[in-house]
Amino acid sequence: MNDLWRTTIGRCLLVDRYVGNDLFEKEEVMMTTAEIASKEPAVLTLEPDTYYWCSCGKSKNQPFCDGSHEGTSFVPMAFEITETKQVALCQCKRSANPPYCDGSHKDL
Numbered sequence: 001m002n003d004l005w006r007t008t009i010g011r012c013l014l015v016d017r018y019v020g021n022d023l024f025e026k027e028e029v030m031m032t033t034a035e036i037a038s039k040e041p042a043v044l045t046l047e048p049d050t051y052y053w054c055s056c057g058k059s060k061n062q063p064f065c066d067g068s069h070e071g072t073s074f075v076p077m078a079f080e081i082t083e084t085k086q087v088a089l090c091q092c093k094r095s096a097n098p099p100y101c102d103g104s105h106k107d108l
């Protein structure tokens with residue numbers, strides 16, 4: 001059986017599966033790549049508290065969660081700030097060290 005990635009519709013892919021030359025089935029598959037909210041980090045001074053970083057990229061309150069991930073496979077990442085400090089929070093959603101920027105946005 002061969003998969004032919006055919007069409008992107010919003011955050012879904014339509015996949016045609018063939019057996020030989022015959023179409024076997026069509027399947028809609030959710031994409032698992034987060035949206036790029038911005039190609040630069042949000043540099044903020046945060047007070048001690050628990051924060052929820054947006055991992056899906058859909059929040060309108062970047063870099064924090066606003067619940068827009070509902071219905072996706074993404075969940076927000078909770079993180080603690082124990083003393084007032086400046087942080088650079090990832091908004092491209094490609095950092096290998098979330099919620100913090102690691103410079104990955106420079107490759108986009």
Ligand code: FES
Nearest residue numbers: 090091092101104
């Ligand atoms: S903003 Fe995502 S790695 Fe810098």
